[in-house]
Amino acid sequence: MIQESLSPIALIIFGSRSVGKKYRRSIEVARFYPGANYIPRAKPVFEARVSGDILLNALERMGIRFTNQGDSVVELYSDADFRRASVFAAVRQILVNSSRAREWIDIAKAISDLEVLFWFSKLSYHYERSGYWGVYRVAKAITFLYKL
Secondary structure (H helix, E strand, O other): OOOOOOOOOEEEEEEEEEEOOOOOEEEEEEEEEEOOOOOOOOOOOEEEOOOHHHHHHHHHHHOOOEEEEOOOEEEEOOHHHHHHHHHHHHHHOOOOOHHHHHHHHHHHHHOOHHHHHHHHHHHHHHHHHHOHHHHHHHHHHHHHHOOO
16 A cells, blocks of 8 residues: 655636736636645746646545645645546636536546646646646546537
């Protein structure tokens, strides 16, 4: 039996970001950081336009072990859970229909760790290369594959 560590493996920090050129607006984002120590001005591994309450609800429904540290910080205790939460957030940010979003929670819970690792590596690569629009293309492929 594998012993899980008691110290956090990764952090999710919620914040806001200003978007739009002509009509500036503020949106909520979730930033995913590996490691337990947050360094200001550090670049996240992944960032998704998902509000905190949606992501926390999904983490509970998927059975992911986490600790909520105040309003804006969530600690995760497993690498597999970190990757699963990242993949969930990437696809959830493009889903508009709430019934499809509920289906996506069930699908994200059911897919294997190998599939999650594949999609996480694709998402992190495209986030690093081309930002939001690269992630959008991969997330759109996931929604097409799982018929969301």
